[in-house]
Amino acid sequence: MAADGNSKFKRIGLQFAFWGVLIILFGTLMVNFVNIGQPNQLSAYDDDWDDLSAFRQDINDMGIKTKSLVSSPLLLEELEDPRNVTFVIAGVERDTISLPQFSGDSVVTFASEDGYSPGEVDAIVEFVIKGGTVIVFEDYGYANTIAEKFGVKFKRAQLFDTVYVHELDYNYIWTCMQLSPCGMNGTVIDTETIESHSRWNSSDALSGRHICAVWADLMALNGTTISKDEAGLCAQHHQDGVIEYNASYQMLLNNITSIDIDESSKHSAMITQGIRAVSSSEATIDINGDGEIQLSTNTKTPDLWGQFNLSIEVCASVTCSPFEAGGRVHFIADGSTLINAIYDYEGFNAGKYGPVTKEIPANDNRKWALDVIAEALMGLDPVTGMPLGEPSPTAMVIFDESRHVQSNVATDTYNMLYFVLVYFTGEGLAKLLLFIGLFVLFEGVLLKKKDPDPWRHVFSIIYYGFGDANRYSYYAKTNKIKQVFLSKVRNQNGLTREEFDSMPARELQAMIADPVLVKFVFENRDFTLEQTVAIVKRVKVWGRV
Amino acid sequence: MWTRKASFTFAGGISLILIGMMISNHQMMILGLSFVAFIVANSWISGHGDVEVQRTLSADNLYKGDDLYVELLVTNRSSRRTQTLEVYDNVPHEMKLRSGLNQMKMNLGPGESARIRYVLRCPLRGHFSIGPVSLRYRNTFNLSVEEMFVDHHSDMIVFPQLRDVEEAFIRSRTPKMYTGATTLRTPGPGTEFYSLREYVPGDPFKNINWKAFARTGDLMINEKCRDAVTDLYIILDSRDIARIGTVLKNPLEMGTVAAASLANFFLQRRDSVSLIIYDEKLSYLPPDTGDKQHFKILSSLAGVAPKGAMPLQAVTNSLAARFSRGSPIFIISSCEGDGTVPAAIRDLVGRGHEVTVLSPSSIDFERLVSRIPRMSYEVLKIERQNRMTSLAGFGSQVIDWMPDMDLSQALLQVRGY
Amino acid sequence: MAGEVSPQEEGNRTLHLRTLRKQWQIITLQVIATVALVWMYMEIVSTYVVGSIDHTILFRMLEAEIGSKLPVGDWLTGLDQEGVASYYVPIGVGLTIGGGMSLLAFQPPKRQQKIKLGFVIGLILILAGRFVMSYIWQLWDEGWTIPDDSALGTLEWPLLMILSMVILMFYLLPVIMGTRGIWGLSRKGVAWCIGFVLLFLAIHAILSFPVVKAQLGGYGDKLATLDVLVGAPTVGFLGMNLVTEQQFSLIMIACLIMIFQESAFGVIRQLEYAFRLPESCKRDPEYVKQVDNVLNGHLRHTVIFLTITTLSTMVALGFHSVLLEFVEGVTGSQWAAQVSESIELTLTYGLVISALLFLGLMAVLRFFVPWQRLWGLIETSLNRS
Known part of the structure; x- marks a missing residue:
């Protein structure tokens, strides 16, 4: 009983220790991968001043489905109709998890670069080639892996400009969606310097004119008037029963960087359409991040001065027109372009997103964002191919939440589970590994898992044979036969061994009384098998009365 | 423990889910999920083997070749159903199932019991034990299986068979000096x-x-x-060489039958019988009468196993002083591989004992399992006859016992060569 | 311990196959298996086959090719019906053929041989009988000539009929093999049926995989595909909507496969056990009672556990909403909102994670809820009452 008790304790102890160690190891693993941080920002699913809930709400109000992507952009490959999908990346706050995967040239690599793994970047590129629209809002984060594939690169250092909102501070910078920078008149934007969007204001639908303008032209042609509700995706341009498309955008940015054109890693299908917004020519970039601007070449890392790109558009088609097959990517050098405080400045100033210390000035961020959405998702007449004003039935906006920092372990772990699952079922190398794993699993089950054999009583008496087969040949030898025969003679005549040994030969011959046997006893020669058999027969019958 | 089926179902389920995800196929994913759900739901009820087991035997002691009736009562004293419970009574492989089955598949409700009845035949003498009772419980769909056993044993002794030798003794030329108790x-x-x-x-x-x-x-x-009473000594050769032949027919088996039958015969005549077994050591049961002695002798004979190579003379030398003077001695031995036999018998005869050598013909037993060349067999046989003749020459009665010969028949062949 | 041991008794009922096959538990299990088989077949047909690759399309194509009606009646092939209804009569035919094959399997070998021989000879007669007669007639009239058109024309009807029957049999293979397995106690039959169904599902899954489907071109478009994105749930129980119509259909297919498999194999397993018992045990009331117990248990578990499996799969697939509500309550709205709207959830990744989480919880429940004891207590109290 004591032994039983001990083994029970040992068993419990072992189990306890096993689970304990396993939890510690798993915890260590999680600490390495789970990335928790505060505060949450740039999420389309939170309604703080620095989140994107107002933008998402507007999209929903327009009758467009919004979705989040919490694992990996690898899933973009699974979308059936990318042409009617817009993928929004607002701030890449965390790096990808480094897992092995195939690079473009089928070499196994570990994603150690910024932001997204090669497989994910490929999925995004494929998505754009198939007609999808991507908007990348980024400043100091990890979006460069995507950007490089599209021939651009984020500087990731803060840009300071003279064109900033004086009522707020130098972090709030004005820019206009146009080729030349807009300037300041005192503390406000000089309206004289405001021009139009370089592509959207083109005259021809096939050369990239904005879809709302095309639609407005169509309605003007037909003399149609519509209400604001009927204005659909172009409601932001609705005025007096018609769509009055206005291609000028006075954008307010916050804590920005700049975007360079670097086509060294660009995908061959991508065409850089052009720079859509620039800073003033007096902007500076604090490259070393020390808070000071030192332009001298004597310093180790001299800061930069001049005009910098703030928005670049890259397309998978020559004209970037929504009427062509390829999609487009909008790069904006500010992750917070669409945060509630700026996007919904009226709501913010009214205290909708918390207490207000300084009011945010009016801006066109909302108009620009909705115009991007309109261009990407407006339904086209299947017969004429003309814009319908309403979103396509399969229109969808996907917000990338996979690179946003989560606030607690559970949520981040859940997202990571998603990531692992998507990785193993979406990435080429991982799929291969998974197949091998499943194969090994089945092989293991097949080889190792044995069911207990059915019970059956087997009656078995071991019929062992016991004997000394070696002696058989010995007993066939002449000398042995001779010895056995002589013993028989001795026993038959009741002689002791001594008496028999001392007996004269003639007496023995007389005693044997069989000439053949006498010859056998006294002649030392070899006998044939037949002769030996005959002798044994004679020995056997010898002495019988 | 999961069965192979469960392992395959689970592995298949997980694989289907993952492959379904890879190729975006809902059917595969749902099929996989259902497989996993099936395993999970069934894990709730896996059965148990918490049962009470009671075995009853028709006899604790029986003779070789007799039938043994066994009843195993399995009762579920717990408040749970056992689910599919397989009960298997471990029977020694030397025993043959004559009827019934030593196992049953059952599903006992709380408090319910089941009886397994079967009959065994015991073709070998010896000390045997039935048990433990093995239990294997599974859930209905054979997804989990657990094995355990109830350490419940039933011991029994299978004695050598008893042959009727009375008539042989009356008709034989054996001297009638030991004819039972006489009154002094x-x-x-x-x-x-x-x-x-x-x-x-x-x-x-x-x-x-x-x-x-x-x-x-x-x-x-x-x-x-x-x-x-007359004290009768039976000396049984249980040396390793006595195993020559098959497991059912060998000098030792025949020797045990002979020793048991002779002891039975003489004890019934109220003689005092002693049993001496020699193998690697000597075991001596002092002469005594009665049922108790009978039981002791049968028990000793049941446990005899061939081993060792003690010479007969060592036996006779060490026990000579204990032998009652002039008492008859039965030596049951093939006399094979022991050069001291003639000397030992000569000594015993010299001390006035009436010595009878009952010698199973080992070469003929060997012939049952081995292809002995004819000529070698004949020479071996002659050599054995020489040995028997020499023993008879020392004044003992010698019986050459052939494998197919009944004991009483063999006793009738007693001769002085 | 030695004591009085009575020999095995003999009761009125025995475990001989002839008796056991008529026992109500066995027949019930067989009926359950058959219903599951037919239901599963209907679900598969309605989800994947009807309007896409069903036999009526093939028959109509054939008729269009040959320019005349097929010799097999439309009522038999289901050509006179639309949709799933076109399978009602063929399924009946499949069940009859499977049943016939089972019946044949229980005949003595000689009779089996005779029936098979008769069948083959019948087919040969149907195929070549008229042709041979008309050709002989032609030879009689015209001397040694090759068969003319009218003689060859007699082959058309039997060949088309056999072709139609082969096509129909191919479509009905799972039903025929399944019925043969259930009623003919053939493991192979059941395994073939399940294998055929799984193979069909696997091939369909591969063919409907977007990359492969694109390669198939126009043929691929005809394949019925399942939605990639999961819609709003409409099917459930206890007032909860848990899964979509299509998901429910797929769950039913999966669970019906298991019901069919477990009941069919269960019957074979128990009968095999009874068959292998020695004669004395077959008559022993103790063995009879325990076989009854095992069969009752099997029946109970088939109903209870496979219902639980179906329900738990449904709950598992709808568990994400419960989980999200819970998380929303615990962690605030942001994460719950983004997960509830996540593309992963609609692409089923999320569904699967939460479903596996639910199944994990279910599995862990066994350590907290003494199901066996609970069930035992219910049973004891039921027995007492």
Whole structure:
């Protein structure tokens, strides 16, 4: 009983220790991968001043489905109709998890670069080639892996400009969606310097004119008037029963960087359409991040001065027109372009997103964002191919939440589970590994898992044979036969061994009384098998009365 | 423990889910999920083996070749169903199932019981044990299986068979000097009346002669004549060489049958019988009478196993002093591989013992399992005959016992060569 | 311990196959298996086959090719019906053929041989009988000539009929093999049926995989595909909507496969056990009672556990909403909102994670809820009452 008790304790102890160690190891693993941080920002699913809930709400109000992507952009490959999908990346706050995967040239690599793994970047590129629209809002984060594939690169250092909102501070910078920078008149934007969007204001639908303008032209042609509700995706341009498309955008940015054109890693299908917004020519970039601007070449890392790109558009088609097959990517050098405080400045100033210390000035961020959405998702007449004003039935906006920092372990772990699952079922190398794993699993089950054999009583008496087969040949030898025969003679005549040994030969011959046997006893020669058999027969019958 | 089916179902389920995800196929994913759900739901009820087991045997002791009736009562004392419970009674492989089955698949409800009845035949003598009872419980769909056993054993002894040798002894040329108890005119424990004497404190009350007491007024005790018995010694050769032949037919098996039958015969005649077994060591059961001695002898014979190579002379030398003078001695041995046999027999005969050598013909037993060349067999046979002749020459009675010969038949062949 | 041991008794009922096959538990299990088989077949047909690759399309194509009606009646092939209804009569035919094959399997070998021989000879007669007669007639009239058109024309009807029957049999293979397995106690039959169904599902899954489907071109478009994105749930129980119609259909297919498999194999397993018992045990009331117990248990578990499996799969697939509500309550709205709207959830990744989480919880429940004891207590109290 004591032994039983001990083994029970040992068993419990072992189990306890096993689970304990396993939890510690798993915890260590999680600490390495789970990335928790505060505060949450740039999420389309939170309604703080620095989140994107107002933008998402507007999209929903327009009758467009919004979705989040919490694992990996690898899933973009699974979308059936990318042409009617817009993928929004607002701030890449965390790096990808480094897992092995195939690079473009089928070499196994570990994603150690910024932001997204090669497989994910490929999925995004494929998505754009198939007609999808991507908007990348980024400043100091990890979006460069995507950007490089599209021939651009984020500087990731803060840009300071003279064109900033004086009522707020130098972090709030004005820019206009146009080729030349807009300037300041005192503390406000000089309206004289405001021009139009370089592509959207083109005259021809096939050369990239904005879809709302095309639609407005169509309605003007037909003399149609519509209400604001009927204005659909172009409601932001609705005025007096018609769509009055206005291609000028006075954008307010916050804590920005700049975007360079670097086509060294660009995908061959991508065409850089052009720079859509620039800073003033007096902007500076604090490259070393020390808070000071030192332009001298004597310093180790001299800061930069001049005009910098703030928005670049890259397309998978020559004209970037929504009427062509390829999609487009909008790069904006500010992750917070669409945060509630700026996007919904009226709501913010009214205290909708918390207490207000300084009011945010009016801006066109909302108009620009909705115009991007309109261009990407407006339904086209299947017969004429003309814009319908309403979103396509399969229109969808996907917000990338996979690179946003989560606030607690559970949520981040859940997202990571998603990531692992998507990785193993979406990435080429991982799929291969998974197949091998499943194969090994089945092989293991097949080889190792044995069911207990059915019970059956087997009656078995071991019929062992016991004997000394070696002696058989010995007993066939002449000398042995001779010895056995002589013993028989001795026993038959009741002689002791001594008496028999001392007996004269003639007496023995007389005693044997069989000439053949006498010859056998006294002649030392070899006998044939037949002769030996005959002798044994004679020995056997010898002495019988 | 999961069965192979469960492992495959689970692995298949997980694989289907993952592959379904890879190729965006809902059917695969849902099929996989259902497989996993099936495993999970069934894991709730896996059955148990918490049962009470009671085995009853028709006899604890039986003779070789007899049938043994076994009943196993399995009761579920717990408040749970056992689910599919397989009960298997572990029977020694030397026993043959004559009828019934030593296992049953059952599903016992709380408090329910089931009886497994079967009959065994025991073709080999020996000490055997039935048990433990193995239990294997599964859930209905054979997804989990657990094995355990109830450490419940039933021991039994299978004695060598007894042959009737009475007629052989009457008809044989064996000297009739040991023909049972004879009455000596000396007081002692016995059956016949000897005399009356006065009561001495300590005398058992049952011996008081109440008529004499009524007549004389003094307590008188009936004294009995001592039943004098002949002491008979049976020496059984259990050396390793005695295993020659098959497991059912070999000198030792035949020897045990002979020893048991002779002991039975003489004990029934109220003689005192002693059993000496020699193998790697010597085991000596002093002469005694009665059922108890009978049981002791049969028990000893049941446990005999061939081993060792002790010479017969070592046996006779060490026990010679204990042998009652002139008492008959039965030596059951193939006399093979022991050069001291003639000397030992000569010594015993010289001491006045009536020695009978019952010798199973080992070469003929060997022939049952081995292809002995004809000529070698004949020479071996002649050599054996020489040995027998020499033993007879020393004054012992020698019986050459062939494998297919019944004991009584063999005893009739006693000869002095 | 030695004691009085009575020999095995003999009861009125025995475990001989002839008796056991008529026992109500066995027949019930067989009926359950058959219903599951037919239901599963109907679900598969309605989800994947009807209007896409069903036999009526093939028959109509054949008729269009040959320019005349097929010799097999439309009522038999289901051509006179639309949709799933076109399978009602063929399924009946499949069940009859499977049943016939089972019946044949229980005949003595000689009779089996005779019936098979008769069948083959019948087919040969149907195929070549008229042709041979008309050709002989032609030879009689015209001398040694090759068969003319009218003689060859007699082959058309039997060949088309056999072709139609082969096509129909191919479509009905799972039903025929399944019925043969259930009623003919053939493991192979059941395994073939399940294998055929799984193979069909696997091939369909591969063919409907977007990359492969694109390669198939126009043929691929005809394949019925399942939605990649999961819609709003409409099917459930206890007032909860848990899964979509299509998901429910797929769950039913999966669970019906298991019901069919477990009941069919269960019957074979128990009968095999009874068959292998020695004669004395077959008559022993103790063995009879325990076989009854095992069969009752099997029946109970088939109903209870496979219902639980179906329900738990449904709950598992709808568990994400419960989980999200819970998380929303615990962690605030942001994460719950983004997960509830996540593309992963609609692409089923999320569904699967939460479903596996639910199944994990279910599995862990066994350590907290003594199901066996609970069930035992219910049973004891039921027995007492």
